[in-house]
Amino acid sequence: MRDEERRGQTGRGGRRGLRIAAGCGALAAFGAALILAASPAPASKGGSEFDAWLRQVETEALERGISRATVETALADLEPIPEIVQLDRSQPKKPAEFCSYMERRLTSTRIARGKRVMSEHRALLRELNAEYGVPERYLVALWGLETNFGDYLGDYPVVGALATLGHDPRRGAMFREQLISALQIIDEGHQGADTMRGSWAGAMGQVQFMPSTFLAYAVDHDGDGRKDLWNSTPDALASAANYLSQAGWRSGETWGRPVSLPADLDGATRTLRRKRALSDWQARGVRQADGGDLPESNLRGSIVQPRREKGGPAFLVYPNYHAFLNWNRSTFFAVSVGTLADAVTGRSSFRSCGS
Numbered sequence: 563m564r565d566e567e568r569r570g571q572t573g574r575g576g577r578r579g580l581r582i583a584a585g586c587g588a589l590a591a592f593g594a595a596l597i598l599a600a601s602p603a604p605a606s607k608g609g610s611e612f613d614a615w616l617r618q619v620e621t622e623a624l625e626r627g628i629s630r631a632t633v634e635t636a637l638a639d640l641e642p643i644p645e646i647v648q649l650d651r652s653q654p655k656k657p658a659e660f661c662s663y664m665e666r667r668l669t670s671t672r673i674a675r676g677k678r679v680m681s682e683h684r685a686l687l688r689e690l691n692a693e694y695g696v697p698e699r700y701l702v703a704l705w706g707l708e709t710n711f712g713d714y715l716g717d718y719p720v721v722g723a724l725a726t727l728g729h730d731p732r733r734g735a736m737f738r739e740q741l742i743s744a745l746q747i748i749d750e751g752h753q754g755a756d757t758m759r760g761s762w763a764g765a766m767g768q769v770q771f772m773p774s775t776f777l778a779y780a781v782d783h784d785g786d787g788r789k790d791l792w793n794s795t796p797d798a799l800a801s802a803a804n805y806l807s808q809a810g811w812r813s814g815e816t817w818g819r820p821v822s823l824p825a826d827l828d829g830a831t832r833t834l835r836r837k838r839a840l841s842d843w844q845a846r847g848v849r850q851a852d853g854g855d856l857p858e859s860n861l862r863g864s865i866v867q868p869r870r871e872k873g874g875p876a877f878l879v880y881p882n883y884h885a886f887l888n889w890n891r892s893t894f895f896a897v898s899v900g901t902l903a904d905a906v907t908g909r910s911s912f913r914s915c916g917s
């Protein structure tokens with residue numbers, strides 16, 4: 563039994579409402595009205611319609627206090643990047659199968675490397691745990707899953723990628739807002755327009771923050787005056803810790819555990835919304851994955867079964883699981899973070915879902 567399950571609800575308070583503001587319809591309409599009133603912008607090689615759209619973004623960025631020098635430099639000579647539109651449209655509609663997802667992401671190589679980086683960065687990770695209340699293993703897990711510990715930061719130009727997706731009608735409003743946030747990051751001097759690289763969708767640095775997330779949660783932990791999530795591991799991991807802390811992470815509690823379910827457990831109780839005391843789950847026949855009794859605890863938890871069909875692996879998840887979901891709304895992702903965190907500290911009793 564783990565102390566973090568015994569302690570129950572002694573941690574810090576609840577979630578603080580972190581939704582990214584996705585829409586900017588009113589501002590967009592306002593920008594469009596301004597464009598209609600202005601003289602037509604000269605056509606660029608990006609095409610007049612894209613160019614006119616960029617002028618709207620430029621107007622809005624200036625209105626929001628971003629300097630003209632930043633805006634003009636960052637948006638100069640932009641063209642839509644066809645590859646990015648293609649990547650956005652080729653996103654799989656059906657999610658991957660849970661077991662293959664877990665096997666792909668929690669490889670023995672990654673777990674071994676996670677153990678190594680836990681030890682290599684011990685002093686920093688301890689410092690962050692003390693400051694933010696988020697234990698080392700969760701930061702290592704997020705770092706490993708997002709970029710393989712900083713190996714793959716993405717090499718797309720973030721401003722160009724966000725302009726491409728912001729101009730594309732599919733999810734334009736959300737990406738346009740991210741573009742403005744990226745301009746603000748550049749304006750604050752954390753990264754240059756030409757060196758701001760990331761994923762094709764604009765996620766940046768060692769823990770892949772979108773620009774709005776960067777503005778809200780990135781921190782300068784190494785004290786050089788820049789929030790450098792690309793090159794500074796202290797900044798990147800502190801920003802991840804700050805995010806989880808702000809997302810309601812409860813210090814001193816764990817995230818959940820794999821469990822075995824009784825055959826007769828009502829399907830309606832296998833939902834994140836149905837929270838019960840661990841003693842209640844125990845009485846209903848839920849056990850640890852190895853068959854042992856659930857720990858005695860004040861924690862309340864709910865059952866998550868990512869693989870819907872009967873017999874799929876199940877997890878009993880606690881309030882901290884919701885901080886992972888806040889980071890990324892995917893159940894697979896949230897379970898993989900907790901499981902990798904357990905694996906790098908040798909706690910995992912989750913082996914494989916095939917058997």
Ligand SMILES: [Ca+2]
Nearest residue numbers: 782786788790
């Ligand atoms: Ca820094």
